[in-house]
Amino acid sequence: MKEKRLKSTLVLSDISDLESDQLIPIIPGDDDDNEFEKDKELDLPILPIRNTVLFPGIVIPITVGRQKSVKLVKKAYRGDKTIGVVAQSNSKNDDPDLEDIYKIGTIAKILKLIVLPDGNTTIIIQGKSKFRIDQMLETEPFLTAKIVVMKDSFSKPKSKETKALVQSLKDAAFKILKLNPEIPQEAQVALENINSPSFLTHFLSSNINADVREKQSLLELNNGRERATRLLEFMLREIQLLELKHEIQNKVHSDIDQQQRDYFLRQQMKVLQDELGMEGPDQEIEALKLRGEKKDWPLYVKAHFEKELLKISRMNPAAAEYPIVLNYCELLLELPWNEHSEDIFDLIRAQKILDKDHYGLEKVKTRIIEYLAVLKLKNNLKGPILCLYGPPGVGKTSLGKSIAEALNRKYIRMSLGGVRDEAEIRGHRKTYVGAMPGRILQSIKKVGTNNPVFILDEIDKIGADFRGDPSSALLEVLDPEQNATFLDNYLELEFDLSKILFIATANSLDTIHPALRDRMEIIEVNGYTLEEKIEISKKHLIPKQRKEHGLLAKNLNFDEAGIKKVIEGYTRESGVRNLERKIGAICRNIAKSVAMEQAYKKKISPARVEEILGSPVFDKELYENNELPGVVTGLAWTSTGGEILFIESSLSKGRGQLVLSGQLGDVMKESATAALSYLKANAETLGIDHKVFSQYDLHIHVPAGAVPKDGPSAGITMFTSLASIYTQRKIKSNLAMTGEITLTGRVLPVGGIKEKLLAARRAGIRELIFCSRNQKDVEEVDDQYRKNLKIHFVDHVTEVLEIALLKSKVNNPLKFEFKEEKSSKN
Structure with a gap:
C-alpha cells in the first residue's frame, strides 16, 4: 500500500552554496516502491551531491551546477528518469571519482527538471530504494556504475517494542519542533500522518540536524530497529542542545529586557531633570x-x-x-598640574617684609635672604629643605608666612602634631571606604598652585602606631631628589612637589627621625631678650591686641616700664606668646572700663600693671644669691628657652653616703658623681680633710622637684656647690655657670648658649662662666645682649673655683668634728 503523499515541507539547515549540488526543502513521499527488487543489478548514472543524504521515499529539489551533473540530469530526464544519488565523502572535490563518494546511495526518479533564468538547472527527485555500488563502469561524460539494489528490513512492525520506538521518535520530533521555531508548524501535521515505521525513520533521518557522515551512517543501516535506535540518540542529543540554547537565549533576553528597562527609565529621568533644570x-x-x-x-x-x-x-x-x-x-x-604663581625675587622688598613682621632674629632673616638669593640665581627650587628650630612663641610659623608674602606665593600650613596615620601624608587606596588623598595633595588642591610655600608645623611631634609611620612617609616629600615624582596612594599618578618651598618648624630635634632630619637644613631660632620683647610689644603685640579688643590708641598708653614689668613679673619664656596673653588681659580690663564709661587710668605703668594683673608671678629676688654655702646658680636649656636653676648641697653627720634629689636624670646624676670623685681625689689641694667624706653624708638637691631635669650642663655647677660646702667658702654673688665636667677636671662645652645667656640676663645675673670652646657661640650673640655682662671662659675646674669661690668663709661656718678612726690590725 502506497503511503499517502503529503504537501507539507520542512526547511533544512544544511544547505550548500548554489554552485554545488544543493538541498533545499524536503517533501515526504512514498518509499514503498516495488519497481526495484532486492539484489537486482542495474547500470545507473551516478549523481554525487554535497552536504546532504537522500533517503528512500523523500522528495527534494537539487540545483545542479557542475557540467557533468548537468549532462547526466538532462540525459536521464530524456530517458527513464532514473539515477543513482550518492553523497560525497569529500565535499571539496568538484570532480569526484569513486574514492570521493560513499558506496551506499539511493535510487531516485527525476520528477521534474527546471531550467532557471540564470542558467542553472534544478531538478526535483524522489528517493526509491537503497543501492550499493558494485563496480564503476565509466567516468566520462559522467559517472556510471553497476549497482545492487538493497532493501530495508523492519522486523515485526506491529509489535509493542516497535510501536514504542516509533512513538518515542515522534515525541522527540514534536519536542524538537517546539524548541526550534525555525521549523514550520506544517511539519507537525506531516509527522502525525506518517504510519510506516520505515518511512518515519527515513523522514526524520533526512531532517535531523546532523552532519553528512552521521546521516550516511543511518542510511547504511538495513535493520530498521537499529536505525530507529541510532536516530533516537541523535534526536535526544539535538533536544539537549536546543534546550541549552533556549535557556541561554532566555537569560540573554532577560538581561536585554532589564537593560532596555533601565535605559528607558534613565531617558525618562533625563527628560525630567532637563525640565527641572537639574544636572543628571x-x-x-x-x-x-x-x-x-x-x-x-x-x-x-x-x-x-x-x-x-x-x-x-x-x-x-x-x-x-x-x-x-x-x-x-x-x-x-x-589639582594644579601646571598652574603656578609668578615669583617676585625682589630681595630688598623681601628684607623689608621680614623686618616689618619680625623684630630681631637677624641671623635667621639673613639666612632666609641668602636662600631666596640662590633661588633667584638658579631659578630652581632643588635644594635643602629649611627647618626652623627653636622654643615656642618665637615666630617660626609666622616667618614662613612672611616668606610666602615676600615671594608672592600662596601659603599653606599643615600641622603635624599628633599625626599617627601614614595615610594622612600618602592618602588611602581608592578601594577603601571613605578613601581620600593625603593632606599634602588636599592642601595643594585647595590653594590651586603647584609652587606654594608649605609650612610643616610641629614636625618634631609626629607619632607612629599600627597605622604606619608618617615620618617615613615624609622622607619622599622632603627629599629634593625624590619629590618630583611623589606618588599618592589615592591619586596613583606621579605629582611634582619639587616646585614647592617646604619649611618645617620644630621645638626639639631629638624626636625627629634621623633620616628626616638629614634631609633638612636646621636654622636655629633663639629666644628674645628683654629689649627685643619690649620692641616687639610696642610694634606688634600692643597694636594687635588693641585692635582685637576694639580699642583706639587714645584709650590706653603703655610706657616702657610697664611693659618691662609685664615681661619680668608675669612671663618667663623665650618667645612672646604668654606676653601677648598678658597684654590682652590688660586690654580687656581697659575695654571693660571704656564700655561701661567708667573713669580709668590710661597710662599703663608698673603699678597699674600690678593693679590689673595682680601680684607678680615671678619674684626676681628668688634668683639672687645668698650667703649660704653650697648654693650655686646654674644655667639650663628647656623647650621654652633658657632658665636658671640652683644647685644646693648640705652636709650632715653620717657614714659618707651620697643622696641626690630633685627628679634628676641619669646624666645629671653621673655629673654629681664625677664632681664628688674629683673633689675627693684633690681634697688636699683644696684644703679639705679627707675624714669629712667618710663621716659626713652629702645631700645634693635641685629645687622644683616636680620638674624632670637632665643633661651634662650642670657639671661645673655641682662641682662648685660641693667645693663650697666642703670648704665653707663664700660664692661670688650675681654669678652663674654652665659646662660639663670630666673625671680629670676638664670643662667641656654645652649647647643652648644664647638661651642660657638670655636667662641669666633676665634674672639680673652679671657674671657668667662658660667653657672656652663655647666662646664662638657667645660671640654669635648680639653685642647689645652681652652688654654689662662679664663672661669668663675656662678649660679646667680649678679655674672655675678661682672665679666662683671667695677666700672668706661664710657666716657661721660648719665646724667639722671627726671621730678617731680605728686602725685595722693584721
Missing part, C-alpha cells in the same frame, strides 16, 4: 569632559583622565563605584 549623570560627565579639554596638564595625566571618563560613561549611575570614579576625575581636574 550625562550632564556631569559632559561637564567634566569640557573642563578636561580646557585643562593644562601633562599628556600622561590627560590620557589617564580620558580613560577614567570613558569608564564612568559606561557605568550605571546607581553602581557603588560610580561616585568613587566621579570624585577621582574631579580630583584630577582640580
